[in-house]
Amino acid sequence: xxFLEFLKHNFMHAFPILLCGAFAIAIAFERYLALYKVLPIxxxxxxxxxxxxxxxxxxxxxxxxxxxxxxxKPVGRIVRIALQRAHLPDESIxxxxxxxxxxxxxxxxxxxxxxxxxxxxTTLLGLFGTVAGLIASFExxxxxxxxxxxxxxxxxxxxxxxxTMMGLAVAIPCMVAFSVLTNRANRMVAELEEAxxxxxxxxxxxxxxDEAKGVTNVTSINDKSDKKAA
Numbered sequence: 456x457x458f459l460e461f462l463k464h465n466f467m468h469a470f471p472i473l474l475c476g477a478f479a480i481a482i483a484f485e486r487y488l489a490l491y492k493v494l495p496i497x498x499x500x501x502x503x504x505x506x507x508x509x510x511x512x513x514x515x516x517x518x519x520x521x522x523x524x525x526x527x528k529p530v531g532r533i534v535r536i537a538l539q540r541a542h543l544p545d546e547s548i549x550x551x552x553x554x555x556x557x558x559x560x561x562x563x564x565x566x567x568x569x570x571x572x573x574x575x576x577t578t579l580l581g582l583f584g585t586v587a588g589l590i591a592s593f594e595x596x597x598x599x600x601x602x603x604x605x606x607x608x609x610x611x612x613x614x615x616x617x618x619t620m621m622g623l624a625v626a627i628p629c630m631v632a633f634s635v636l637t638n639r640a641n642r643m644v645a646e647l648e649e650a651x652x653x654x655x656x657x658x659x660x661x662x663x664x665d666e667a668k669g670v671t672n673v674t675s676i677n678d679k680s681d682k683k684a685a
Contacts, residue, residue: 465588468580468583468588469584469618471580476577479573479629483629486566489563490640494529494562495643496525499650506521506657510660511661513661518534518538529559529643533555533556533559534654536555537552548658552651556647556648564640567637570633571629581623581626582618584614584615584621585618585619587615588611589611592607592608592610592611592612595607595611
């Protein structure tokens with residue numbers, strides 16, 4: 456029995472597997488676009504170099520404006536909320552980053568786990584078709600003429616094996632796509648955490664830089680006063 460004949464005569468077994476395969480293709484394609492095209496920043500180093508220069512120069516409004524151009528990027532939103540809270544205590548900055556981080560992680564990881572679920576479901580559906588095919592073949596052999604027994608048994612076994620093959624043919628690519636996309640999502644989450652740490656570090660450098668300038672100015676004023684008194 457060929458695969459097309461299997462589909463024709465066992466459509467009720469094949470249709471759920473095909474439906475799961477269609478869902479898996481749609482999810483994998485959407486997640487690929489999101490994780491490789493839409494959400495990441497193409498020039499992350501250039502973006503942070505620009506933000507670094509603007510923060511250390513005290514031009515926070517321009518830095519926020521640079522982040523506004525990347526509103527659809529999780530890294531841009533994290534840096535933006537940190538800059539908007541730069542005048543607040545560290546705890547407020549961290550809480551803002553954590554809120555945005557939670558939304559960003561959910562956006563990165565959503566729907567990817569469905570691929571693993573679909574892989575398991577299609578494997579079980581293939582096994583279900585295998586068992587159903589074997590039961591049907593044994594029942595046919597038990598009530599068939601001796602001359603037809605071998606043909607019916609061969610057809611039943613072919614049906615069972617085609618069901619198994621079809622389930623695995625959908626499940627294996629699902630698991631590969633799940634592994635690849637999960638690895639990509641984990642890398643993006645790590646990049647978000649690194650972006651949050653870098654932004655906090657830049658804000659602290661700016662704060663201590665301003666403080667050091669203030670101390671220098673006070674020292675110079677005192678020195679001038681001492682010279683005049685002398």
